[in-house]
Amino acid sequence: MFNDKIDRDDKYDPTLSLAFILLKQLGTKVDELFIRGGIRMNRTKGIMLIGTTLVFCLIVGLTIYDWVRFQRIEGGSIFSMFLALSFFFKILTWDNHDGSDEKDELDRHITTQSAKISYFVLMILSGLILFISEGTGDLNEINNIPLLIVVCLTLVILPITEFVYSRKYR
Template identity: 35%
Template sequence: MTKKQKRLVKFILWICILAVGGKITFTYFNSHTIDSYGLFTISIFIASLLELHTFGKTSYLGGNNVEEQKDELEEHIVKVSSKISYFALMVVVLIILAVSEYGKGEEDKTNVPLMLVFCATIVTLPFVQFLVSKKYK
């Protein structure tokens, strides 16, 4: 991807982020609801923008060429950041669970879907490590 193409993609991503962010804000102020599809869309755009800034390519938007090889630094960054992000996600889900459970003052009701997500974050890394170890044994 040339510098000119990267600048164009960055510009388009920023326009998309601002447009979807504006729609989410407009929807929230008009109907007092948060557009979950808008949040999903904006997260993809932000992830693509961050990946473009980090590695100079975007795999979320189909810009990843199969023939391109990852260099050692990129592989190291991906390996270290994936484990850190796993534990960061676990902490974020725990904080959201705690706020949703005890923020309302209703300690009798449990947000079961959110509790299932938290439990899944606890089990995911060991399960994936188990599957990968079976591949190499």
């Protein structure tokens, strides 16, 4: 099941058992998650995954407490949750929170495709959030002008960026 290549500091670590329990509860197969390219996850990555998971759970818990106790959700809590979630997925994908240091052709392809797909997903979600939060599909009845501007900017950011980038090669 495992390849013979095992990281030097990849010995049994009881702190990883928390990650296994959390992933089992989420229905994720541990073998699929912790093995990348036939090499088992090293201890540092496991600790970073556990840390970001705990931070995320702590922020979610505090946000739920504030919501139940004080009937409010703070913007800083929402931002912090998404930031912790971002770190979690970067660690899963690239083995560190900064992204891959050495990018081969496959890594560059993954980054390019995921950036373009995420741009379109963000465009659709921002439009949905605008229309759902305003409760109308009529653009003339929208009162949240800053959010409308953000949605409109999502329509032009990619074409403008492609234009500027194409000028570099012409």
